[in-house]
Amino acid sequence: MTLATHAQRPLRKDAEQHRQQLLTAAVLVFNEQGLDASVTEIARVAGVGVGTLYRRFPTKEALVDALVREILDTTIQMARDALKSPGGTGLERFLEASSAYQAEHAGYLRRLWNTDHEMVKTARQLIARLLVDAKKHDLIRHDLTNTDLSLAMFSLLGVLEATLPVAPDAWRRHLDLLIAGMRPAASDLPHRALSPATLDKVLATHKASLVSE
Amino acid sequence: MTLATHAQRPLRKDAEQHRQQLLTAAVLVFNEQGLDASVTEIARVAGVGVGTLYRRFPTKEALVDALVREILDTTIQMARDALKSPGGTGLERFLEASSAYQAEHAGYLRRLWNTDHEMVKTARQLIARLLVDAKKHDLIRHDLTNTDLSLAMFSLLGVLEATLPVAPDAWRRHLDLLIAGMRPAASDLPHRALSPATLDKVLATHKASLVSE
DNA sequence: GTCTAAGCGGAGTGTTCACTCCGTATCGTA
DNA sequence: TACGATACGGAGTGAACACTCCGCTTAGAC
Numbered sequence: 001m002t003l004a005t006h007a008q009r010p011l012r013k014d015a016e017q018h019r020q021q022l023l024t025a026a027v028l029v030f031n032e033q034g035l036d037a038s039v040t041e042i043a044r045v046a047g048v049g050v051g052t053l054y055r056r057f058p059t060k061e062a063l064v065d066a067l068v069r070e071i072l073d074t075t076i077q078m079a080r081d082a083l084k085s086p087g088g089t090g091l092e093r094f095l096e097a098s099s100a101y102q103a104e105h106a107g108y109l110r111r112l113w114n115t116d117h118e119m120v121k122t123a124r125q126l127i128a129r130l131l132v133d134a135k136k137h138d139l140i141r142h143d144l145t146n147t148d149l150s151l152a153m154f155s156l157l158g159v160l161e162a163t164l165p166v167a168p169d170a171w172r173r174h175l176d177l178l179i180a181g182m183r184p185a186a187s188d189l190p191h192r193a194l195s196p197a198t199l200d201k202v203l204a205t206h207k208a209s210l211v212s213e
Numbered sequence: 214m215t216l217a218t219h220a221q222r223p224l225r226k227d228a229e230q231h232r233q234q235l236l237t238a239a240v241l242v243f244n245e246q247g248l249d250a251s252v253t254e255i256a257r258v259a260g261v262g263v264g265t266l267y268r269r270f271p272t273k274e275a276l277v278d279a280l281v282r283e284i285l286d287t288t289i290q291m292a293r294d295a296l297k298s299p300g301g302t303g304l305e306r307f308l309e310a311s312s313a314y315q316a317e318h319a320g321y322l323r324r325l326w327n328t329d330h331e332m333v334k335t336a337r338q339l340i341a342r343l344l345v346d347a348k349k350h351d352l353i354r355h356d357l358t359n360t361d362l363s364l365a366m367f368s369l370l371g372v373l374e375a376t377l378p379v380a381p382d383a384w385r386r387h388l389d390l391l392i393a394g395m396r397p398a399a400s401d402l403p404h405r406a407l408s409p410a411t412l413d414k415v416l417a418t419h420k421a422s423l424v425s426e
Numbered sequence: 427g428t429c430t431a432a433g434c435g436g437a438g439t440g441t442t443c444a445c446t447c448c449g450t451a452t453c454g455t456a
Numbered sequence: 457t458a459c460g461a462t463a464c465g466g467a468g469t470g471a472a473c474a475c476t477c478c479g480c481t482t483a484g485a486c
Binding site for chain 1: 354357361364365367368369370371372374375376378379380382383385386387389390391392393394395396398402403404405406407411412414415418
């Protein structure tokens with residue numbers, strides 16, 4: 001939860017506390033109002049001035065980035081934990097746990113998979129291992145790919161964004177459906193999966209469009 | 214494609230033409246830049262002044278509404294056509310056809326299911342009939358509900374929004390997965406489906422949040 | 427051809443943001 | 457306790473946007 005990332009010299013005690021208050025407030029406000037929430041509002045909720053916010057985070061973008069790192073951090077940890085699950089059940093565990101966690105941060109989830117950071121690569125590699133493991137135990141159909149799982153994430157995001165305020169658990173039912181579709185079956189899925197290279201391009205482009213607007 | 218909706222007295226010939234140009238331009242621009250695209254840009258692409266745009270559509274919201282009606286109109290027609298399909302295959306046909314069509318209007322799809330208009334009710338009733346028919350022929354699992362289909366729509370929207378510019382067909386693969394999950398299976402989906410009433414509330418709230426921001 | 431209701435363009439208006447600047451306050455060391 | 461480095465607040469700035477207003481233009485009825 002603390003997510004250090006201290007650069008060089010540690011912050012003064014009060015400054016560090018304000019930094020934490022800002023991060024907490026940002027989570028709260030973004031979840032309530034979405035990414036369009038104003039920085040002024042975040043500062044207000046945190047109980048500090050906008051000046052303080054901007055001394056700690058040079059742009060609004062940087063603030064969101066810090067939150068995203070925090071999510072990625074937790075997600076990676078969840079994937080690592082899931083790898084210890086017996087009998088190839090790790091993937092399903094991970095999908096459920098990470099969705100539940102992400103449901104609490106849906107306000108800025110779109111930024112999650114669109115960062116260049118090493119962390120995204122790490123997360124995707126871990127998930128790939130979960131998929132291999134699940135296939136090995138015949139819990140998941142063999143024609144399912146890593147890119148399919150990425151699409152499934154976007155799909156859950158779409159459901160989350162639509163339902164969260166009113167039906168905070170609706171994503172569970174949808175995940176049920178997705179997992180049912182992932183089970184081994186007599187015939188392969190009709191269309192070809194996205195290539196990893198294409199998916200990378202998707203993520204890169206998506207990021208660009210989020211920034212430009 | 215023409216979507217009359219003339220109020221009382223017909224528009225002057227040039228005015229009607231400008232109206233069409235504006236609608237066409239709006240589709241183009243919203244698809245390229247999303248709903249945040251500026252009204253000025255739409256007018257520019259249409260080759261008219263902003264004044265003209267505002268004489269035809271009193272607010273930006275009204276312009277989007279006109280586009281949404283156009284999509285709903287087509288979607289309803291597709292559902293009607295699908296009902297004529299033999300052997301309970303109508304639902305799958307409809308899901309594919311309407312997704313393909315909606316992929317060309319992804320820029321403002323979020324507004325689709327959030328209008329109060331009679332058309333949404335009509336569309337949902339038709340889709341419900343498609344579902345009943347598919348179940349009758351044992352093509353779709355019996356514990357699947359209408360609200361599940363709505364969630365599936367949001368899910369596809371999430372995929373579309375993320376992939377469209379780079380991989381315009383990615384949604385097909387995801388739809389494959391969804392449909393695979395909808396097939397009859399030995400056990401029911403673990404979690405309970407959303408009630409229709411809750412879904413209605415979801416849509417209403419979603420709309421409100423779109424307007425306020 | 428004339429006349430007028432209908433339509434037009436785009437500068438202007440008010441508002442909302444992200445972000446900056448600087449006079450003041452506080453931390454923490456000696 | 458004193459003092460410099462660090463941090464603070466929030467008014468101010470410029471840009472972007474939705475929407476309005478009004479002097480000019482044009483369609484189309486006679």
